[in-house]
Amino acid sequence: MMGWYGGGVGVLGMFAMGVFWLILLGLILWLVVRLLPGSGSGTPRSTGESPLEILDRRLARGEIDLETWQAQRAALIATQRDGA
Helix, strand or coil, rough: CCCCCCCCCCHHHHHHHHHHHHHHHHHHHHHHHHCCCCCCCCCCCCCCCCHHHHHHHHHHHCCCCHHHHHHHHHHHHHHHHHHC
């Protein structure tokens, strides 16, 4: 039974180890929250483009075809007219 009470880290060592783990877990949690998409102020970032400009750009890039562009453009114009 030699060293049963005298060989441990002591109260101060246990406290320091607990503080270390709390700081480490807090840092990991902060990094995860920071790196997740959509984190931050909670408001979407504005690109400065109107929905019609984005739609025109998608047509120009070939992401959508002409029929889809015409249908979505008509829907956007109708929405803007009803909302204004």
